Amino acid sequence: MNIFRTLHRSIVVLFIIVVVSIVTLVHISISNIVAEQSRAQQQSHSPALQLIVEELMKPLHISQTLVKARELHDLMGATTIDETQIFSTLKRMHNEFNLNFFIASENSRTQYNSDGSKIALIEGEVDWYFRYKAQPTDAMADIGQWQNPQFYIDLKVYDEQHKFLGVFGVGKGLKGFTEVFNDYKKTYGYDFIFVDQNNDITLTSNPELQIQGVTFKNMRDLPWFADLPTEQQQSLNNLLVPVEGVESLIAELNIQPFDWTLYLITPLQSRQTDISRGFIISIVTLLAIIFGLFLLIYNLLYYFKKDIQKIKQIDILTEIPNRSNVTLKFEELMYEKQSVSLVLIDLDNFTPINETHGRKAGDIVLRQVAHMLNNEIRENDILGRWGGGEFIILMPDTGPHEAAELCQKLCNKLAAMTITTGTTSIQITGSFGISFTAISRGMSEVISAADDALFAAKRDGRNVVRMQLIES
Incomplete structure (x- = not known):
């Protein structure tokens, strides 16, 4: 059985289900009078939803599958690190998935990148590795390489005796995120803000809120957020707030694998408030469905891991x-x-x-x-x-x-x-x-x-x- 062909067909079926769900949710949430208008608005969100799936969920389940491969554990667990084989493996992964990969080896205290470069992991100079190593969590999403910012998914690797071998990661340039989100905002008028557990803004459609140098913008830097009561700052879901003088509805979605939160900010006309509220609920529900479906795909990949490992062997x-x-x-x-x-x-x-x-x-x-x-x-x-x-x-x-x-x-x-x-x-x-x-x-x-x-x-x-x- 060609596992990738089967998986591709499964994804097509899942997206057909999602499209049907979109139509159903939109029809329930709006009146017959504005049905055509709401369906058009719903379709306008497709590029953003596709971007979230392609740029966040896909790297996630790819990295979670590859980190379980025996080949990776053997490379990182070897007493003498075979740098040639590591670079060959990373390059093969890069060519196959069109993503940037790296291995941060605990044995050699060196980070090997799929572009052929390597970085010495020296405490006090490479902060992220030692900071992440000390954390109890085994998975983390982060932003790194400030000259050319990258979105990273980092996963800890252990051997069979649960000895820490290092970190395996996948990265993707932020340029695609910022350009597409910004174009989306200009076309449809909706804002996306992704924040981490510290309320630092990691990804956004607003160019003014993007990372500057090595500094993240924080939600507290936004005047409309700072003006909210403390209890409302804890949860913005379904809140109507004035954003830059425009009444906007905010939808909140927790992206659990990254411990991030997505805020979807929708500007409203006074006569469209009810329509937009139902529309945003539909979008958030759809995002939750997509997230659940990709978790399902990840679990299927886990069980098909042995079949995947056989490919090209x-x-x-x-x-x-x-x-x-x-x-x-x-x-x-x-x-x-x-x-x-x-x-x-x-x-x-x-x-x-x-x-x-x-x-x-x-x-x-x-x-x-x-x-x-x-x-x-x-x-x-x-x-x-x-x-x-x-x-x-x-x-x-x-x-x-x-x-x-x-x-x-x-x-x-x-x-x-x-x-x-x-x-x-x-x-x-x-x-x-x-x-x-x-x-x-x-x-x-x-x-x-x-x-x-x-x-x-x-x-x-x-x-x-x-x-x-x-x-x-």
Whole structure:
């Protein structure tokens, strides 16, 4: 199943439901006399609603899904940080989602950005990291990079022992927010103000209230807000207040994932007050519906995470599953409580082939060996490339002695192959190491036993099958 195609169709269906909801809510909230006028006003809000969904909700559920990926945890949890792999992963994410990503590593105290830059996380110089690290919350929305302001969603990353590994984040330039919101205000006359838990204005359609340098404007800086009684400042929902001399209705919506509040400010004509009030209630209800729908999509993505992780996890050279894919399949077998024999295959004297005949010849050898193994294994067996000249096979519901018999046939088949690389014929053999588990274990433990068996096979002259069972 193509998960993204299915998700796309689901979103289309959800938006059809939203459109139907818009029409229904508008019809209920206004009289028949002004129905056509109100529907036109409702449609004028579509660009703003689409912007909120695209610019806030989409980065949110993308980051919340990616932060659970094993690849990310492995990169950030490594004792020695592989900067090349980190930058490669961030660049791939940037190309796939058209967002800016970063990893702030606790191990290296360095922030790696998808544009290839990195920043040393020095206490006293990089305030946001240490301030966020000390907070109890695991997710935060923030504004950063004052020369080119970015809207960030920051998520803490922990390993399986709940050790703090650092912060994974997604960012998007504020230019798109400010330009579209400002155009929206000029066209339709409505103002948007997003504020954080400190009442600092983070996003707005009013250019005069946008971030200046490193300073946020605050709601208390607005004369109409400062003039309100203290109890009304706590909740502005459905309040009629004079804003710059114009009577306006304010709708309030809590954006819970960011701990932000959205104020939708609607200027009213005296004869349109009732119409606009019903209209704003409809919009707020619609925003709540959209927010709920995207939470639903996030939960679906969580359950489909394993399917998503499988995408593009094919070894390009051999066109069989790569290490990450095989690791995921092993975890699935453990989750399903299946016994499994794990086989490591190392091509004997593979490095000299590259040195003698060239890397192109080595690639041909790998492809033909992979093709042969893939044709010879059983339907339920899982073949993957483990790295270099190593392959791995998972044999579900197969005891170690049965696996040894199957591997001996593969070993003989491999030794009988003659691989032609242009004008050169190459004979190749392989050493096989087998381990087995009948209970749920970590893959590292099973791999370790298979490595010991593989070492024994090489020690015994190569081109043989050896088995190492895990001690109870």
